[in-house]
Every structure is written in C-alpha cells, then in structure tokens.
Amino acid sequence: MKILELRLNNFRNHKKLSLALDHEIVLLTGPNGAGKTNILEAIYALSTGKSIKARYDRDMINYTARFTTAGADIENSSGKYLLEMQVIKNDDSSNISSKKTKVNKVPKSLVSFSGIFNSVMFSPEDLNIITGSPSERRRYMDAILVQTDKNYKRNTSAYLKAVRQRNKILEKIAEENRGWDEIGYWTKKCLEHGTYIQEQRTKLFNYFNKKLPGAVEKLNGKETAVEIKYLKNEISEERLKKHEEHEVHAKTTLVGPHRDDFSIFHKNHNIAEFGSRGEQRSIMLALKLCEINYIEQENDERPVLLLDDIFSELDENHRSSVFNILEQQQTIITSTEPPDFLSGKSNTHEIKVL
Numbered sequence: 242m243k244i245l246e247l248r249l250n251n252f253r254n255h256k257k258l259s260l261a262l263d264h265e266i267v268l269l270t271g272p273n274g275a276g277k278t279n280i281l282e283a284i285y286a287l288s289t290g291k292s293i294k295a296r297y298d299r300d301m302i303n304y305t306a307r308f309t310t311a312g313a314d315i316e317n318s319s320g321k322y323l324l325e326m327q328v329i330k331n332d333d334s335s336n337i338s339s340k341k342t343k344v345n346k347v348p349k350s351l352v353s354f355s356g357i358f359n360s361v362m363f364s365p366e367d368l369n370i371i372t373g374s375p376s377e378r379r380r381y382m383d384a385i386l387v388q389t390d391k392n393y394k395r396n397t398s399a400y401l402k403a404v405r406q407r408n409k410i411l412e413k414i415a416e417e418n419r420g421w422d423e424i425g426y427w428t429k430k431c432l433e434h435g436t437y438i439q440e441q442r443t444k445l446f447n448y449f450n451k452k453l454p455g456a457v458e459k460l461n462g463k464e465t466a467v468e469i470k471y472l473k474n475e476i477s478e479e480r481l482k483k484h485e486e487h488e489v490h491a492k493t494t495l496v497g498p499h500r501d502d503f504s505i506f507h508k509n510h511n512i513a514e515f516g517s518r519g520e521q522r523s524i525m526l527a528l529k530l531c532e533i534n535y536i537e538q539e540n541d542e543r544p545v546l547l548l549d550d551i552f553s554e555l556d557e558n559h560r561s562s563v564f565n566i567l568e569q570q571q572t573i574i575t576s577t578e579p580p581d582f583l584s585g586k587s588n589t590h591e592i593k594v595l
Contacts (some may be wrong), residue, residue: 242315242316242317242318242358242359242542242543242544242545242570242571243262243263243315243316243317243545243571244262244284244287244313244314244315244316244358244545244571244573245261245262245263245313245314245315245316245321246259246260246261246262246263246313246314247259247260247262247280247283247284247311247312247313248260248310248311248312248313249280249283249309249310249311249312250309250310250311250312251302251303251305251306251308251309251310252279252283252301252302252303252309252310252311253276253279253282253283253301253303253309254276254279254303255276255279255280255303256303256306258280260280260592262571262573262590264571264588264589264590265568265571265572265588265589266567266568266571266572266573266574266583266586266588266589266590267571267572267573267574267589267590267591267592268574268575268576268579268580268583268589268590268591268592269281269573269574269575269576269591269592269594270575270576270577270578270579270591270592270593270594271577271593271594271595272577272595273577275594275595276594277549277550277575277576277594278294278364278549278550278575280575280594281362281364281547281549281573281575282294282295282301283301283311284313284360284545284547284573285360285362285547286301286311286326287311287313287315287324287326287358287360288355288356288358288359288360288388288544289355289384289387289388290326290340290342290351290354290355290387290394291384293362293384294366296336297336297338298328298338298340299328299330299336299337299338301328302328302330302338307329307330308327308328308329308330309327309328310325310326310327311325311326311327312324312325312326313325313358315357315358317357317358317359317542318541318542322344322345322357322358323343323344323345323346324342324343324344324354324357324358325342325343325344325346326340326341326342326343326354327340327341327342328340329341342354344357351394351398352391352394352395352398353391355387355388355391355394356387356388356389356390356391356394356540358545359388359389359536359540359542359544359545360388360544360545360546360547361529361532361533361536361544361545361546361547362547362548362549363525363526363529363546363547363548363549363551364548364549364550364551365549365550365551365554367525367529368518368521368522368525370525371505371512371513371516371521371524371525372513372521375500375501375502378502378503379498379499379501379502382442382445382501382503383397385445385532385535385536386441386442386445388536388540388544389535389536389539389540390441390539392437393437393438393441396434396437396438397434397438399430399434400430400431400434400435400438400497400498400499401499403427403430403431403434404431404494404497404499406427406430407424407427407428407430407431407494408492408493408494410423410424410427411424411488411489411491411492411493411494412492414489415489415490415492416492428481431476431481431494431497432476432477432478432481435476435497435498436476436477438498439473439475439476439498439501442471442473442498442501443471443473445535446469446471446503448531448535448538449469449528449531449535450468450469452531452534452535453467453468453469453524453527453528453531454466454467454468456527456528456530456531457523457524457527459527459562460523460526460527460530460558460559460562461523461558462558465507465508466507466508466509467505467506467507467508467524467527468505468506469503469504469505469506470503470504470505470506471501471503472501472502472503472504473498473501474496474497474498474500474501474502475496476496476497476498477496480496481496484496505524505528507520507524512524519556522554522555522559523559526555526559526562526563530562530566533546533566533570543569543570544570545570545571545572545573546566546567546570546571546572546573547572547573548563548572548573548574548575549575550575550576550577551563552576552580560582564582568588579591
C-alpha cells in the first residue's frame, strides 16, 4: 500500500499544497510551525475519515476559509484510487460542519470511503492514549477498526444514533413520565449494534495481548510482563434492564461501548499511574508495531507508517527498532533535520516544508 500524491486545499496552515510521495521512505523536513504534522494528519484522515488531532472536523479548515479538501492518489493491492475528503463549515458560530467523501470522483459514504487506504501514525502525543481520558482510548480503538472492518463503522454510526435517541427518551421519561412505549425500540438497536462493536474490540484486544509482550521484549531485549485489560462496559439485555431506573434518573444511557475503556499493566501495575515516561513510551511504541501487524493481518497488506518527529523522543535501542521496520512498508517521516541514519539511503526522498 502506498500514497503516490497528496493535494491539500485550505487544510490547517496549507492554503494550497501538492506533494509527490511516490517513494519507499519520504522525509518531510522543515522548521517547527511549518505544518509537517498537518500533512500527516491529512494523510491519516484519508484512512479513517477523521482527524487524529481535531475534536471537531471543522478544526481542520484554515481559519480564513469555509472548507478544506484533502485528496490523494493511492495504490493498494486492488489497484489505484483517487480519494477526496471535503469538510465544509455550516456557519461561523458553531462547531458543526458537513463532510463529503469521494472515491474516483464518485460520491461515497464514509463507510465505503474508510479503509481503502490504511495508515498507522506514531507521534509523541500518543502517550495521551495511555495517560489521557477514556474517550481518547475509544478513539484509538475505533481508528484501527474502521480501517479493517467496514461493518464496524456502520455499526458505530448506528449505535451512536441509537444512544442519542434513547437518551432523549430517557430525558422525556424523567421529566414528563412519557416515552416508555418508545424506549424498547432504541434499547434493541443499542443492543444490536453495541454487541457487534464490543465483539470486534474484544478481537482486537485478544490480538494485542497475544502479540504485545513479544513486541515489548523485542524492543527492550528482555522478557516483560505486560497486559492490556479491556474494560468492557458490557451491553446486554440483562444489564440494560438492571440499570434502566438509574438511567432514567441520570437521563442518559449508562451501559454500552460508548463507556468502554482499556488499561495497560506492566508487571501488574497500571502504567498510566505508575509507569515512567520511558516505560510508557516503550510500551506505546510496541503497541503501534502490533497495530501495524493487526492491520496487515486483517487486510493482507502493510499500512503506510507515519512517524511524526519521534526520533528525538526515543533512545538508541528504540530508534534502532523503528529503523529496522522502515523499509517494510512505505514510511513518511517528519523531522526538523534529516536523521543521520537516513543519510545515503537511495530509497529516501526528502521534501522541505517551509
């Protein structure tokens, strides 16, 4: 899998940008603030249909513009595709926007668009996956699974809609004692789609727990007891019935994958609370390597690897581990200066971002 050319229009600080990326290793160099990370953000958004950074889609739009477009020529095992994603502001006073996606100039749903192109991004901010809020960890799960399973995106969209509708009915019941005849339908929808979501997340974490200890051992050169605990807020007919009274009082749905989380344990200690910065970074790198392999297993080809200025954050052993996989897939790297280990490599193409 490879991205051949990227075109940006009003994306963050890039008013108009076109980059030829048809090389095994692409190095984007330039000063801080030049927009190197924004380029990787755009590439990643073409994989998942969402920004890896922005809370709202409209945050990707240049502040002087009303829309942004990210387009790319990509190649996978099925052939070549032209992908395009456009985000349009609805007005100037809210965070609401609309999104349009096209494949080969034909409008497509986000479900059909996501996953045609696959990428994995590693940046210093990834430590927030370990130390940040549960919502960041749910975004991380979803970003992997929408690239490997079309039904996952479809079920996630349907589930979130069902939860919103169910919450409105719970509020109506709490305030007006009306809506008991409606809630059963949306409860059934939450159960149907939520069960599918949690099945796929369970599959992902089973894979991680099988592969992560070996990946950490390979990075650190010694056997390490590491485990990911999937904190599943299990959705079931029984649990929904049990919590119904509490949900009416809370006016919100308390059961289901929208409240899932996960924790990583190193030697039986939660690394978010007890791990050093170095341990967290090491395990996060190992998790990213497992992520690459999971996508490859599910899609039968390697995703593009996006490395956002990570080498200054890694020690020599970890830099060597990343270096060893650079040529196993197309890799796009950002850095203020060309790393020494890339000097003289014939398959590396440097692009200056100014």
